[in-house]
Amino acid sequence: MSRAEVLEPGGGGGDPADGRRGAGAGAGAGAGTRPVSPLWTFGLFRSELTTTFRRWRTLALLGVLAAVPVLIGIAIKIETSDGGSVGGGGPEGGGGPAFLTQITNNGLFLVFAALAATLPVFLPMAVGVIAGDAVAGEANGGTLRYLLVAPAGRTRLLLAKYAATLVFCLAATLAVAVSALIVGALLFPLGDVTTISGTTISFGDGLVRAVLIALVVAASLIGLAALGLFVSTLTNSGIAAMATTVGLVITVQILDTIPQLHGIHPYLFPHYWLSFADLLREPFYWDDVLRNLGLQGVYAAVFGSAAWARFTAKDISA
Template identity: 55%
Template sequence: MSSSNPITEVSPADAPERGAAGAAFGWALLASELVVLFRRRRTIAMLLALALIPILIAVAVRLSSNEVSAGQGPPFLDRITQNGLFVGITALVVAIPLFLPLTIGVAAGDTIAGEAGLGTLRYLLVAPAGRVRLLLVKFAGAAAFCLVATLTVVITGAIIGAILFPIGPVTLLSGDTISVADSVGRSLLIALYVTVSLLGLSAIGLFISTLTTVPVGAMAATIVVAVTAQILDALPQLAWLHPWLFSHYWLGFADILRQPILWDSFSDNALLQGGYILVFGALAYGRFATKDILS
């Protein structure tokens, strides 16, 4: 530090001008958001719980003496004993309907309501964080959580699978066989697919989070929305509605396990999630941009 009094390096009057030239967005807030999110004990506990899913599956399959026959249990379960690389995928299939939405509900529901509940929202806003910037940072944080949560399941699955089962070239749904390295790439691609799948729910959670100062309420509401969407998706009478449900493509990543990869479901899903992000992002903005912060 060249100056003995660092505070005097910036005078308040010229601070805005400085910033206009330099920090246009101020990425430090995003970095801080990620650090606060992932250092938080609650986040770590949720990730540990997610990591337990593949471990439980792998250990259960390894310990059971009966051979799992094809079509029994969750998809891909029968393949685990032949190839450990399938543990992560199986765990993902198990986690998608409930465990992942549960953790995303907590992370996304907490975004604004959590800050409001602590009272830190007012201090962020008078800093000034900027309301739109704060929303963007919060959504980015929730999206990062989706990615990390999904990767936690896939990577833990790959590790425990490699420890307990043989690893080898993977036979795809299309009958082709791909190398181990290629299959790792496919696993990561599936993780990406699932991450994108969860962005719509994250946007809904962000919006709900702007409605309340009680984070638990926002979390619970987001989870209820996720469960409700899946129930509606299961009712054949509502078939017309199904393509519009954010959960409709959640388990639709089988196309990634074909050779060559079919990208249709990936793009359909991305388009749908993008629509949810736009709609609920706009709703969150409409609610939050002019909201009186009284917490």
């Protein structure tokens, strides 16, 4: 479904004059318009999803993310083939190095190592680009006001954009995880999984945990997605919104590493990102995982509300 097809529930583009009035007033629906059907709302979401994933920028981001596990796997294979050993890190560290030491024994650990390597930098930057461009890119391209010709209103449009961004969060995470699983299976043996606690579980159970970890990693990005969407409503420049969102990610990551600011660390959205490693314990250790998900929910609520308040008052008639 194209952008033009979702401008009206019946598939027509509507009267351009009505669109200009709706865009200027921000109402999205004037007197006498037909009620918005759930199918039309789904069509709007599908249009946003299609638009997002048909862009070359999105495909390039997914390609780069999928390439990271390939580079990690090849580097480890070359290093071990030359008689070297993969860098250390104790099992209680729960970060990338702890997983790296296990990859040569079980290729499934490449999934965990790749997610640990991409979550602090690559994944949030990719999400920041998509979220930052969601509204500002449309405004800069002059298409935002035409989207509001339809009687969906700004709230539905904003929700559709946020939902499309969340789908990208999941797609980006799966691009890393699936690529890592394929590369790990090709370069290294697969078998029973040794957990961080030192116990052994079957490969099937380990695969289930890998899927669960991928879902948790994707959910860890929902707060950032809302923050990026809010930034996107503040400007009509897509590049400025993307740069600001990525800059905020870097700044908050730096703040999270300064010991003197330990008091605010638990309130920073990336603080519990690597807590997904606790899902490789036996039994699961949920405390930090739930703290992470709760914190992401708070960020999503706060910045999602801020984005809605800004977007509903935003003048996009120019």
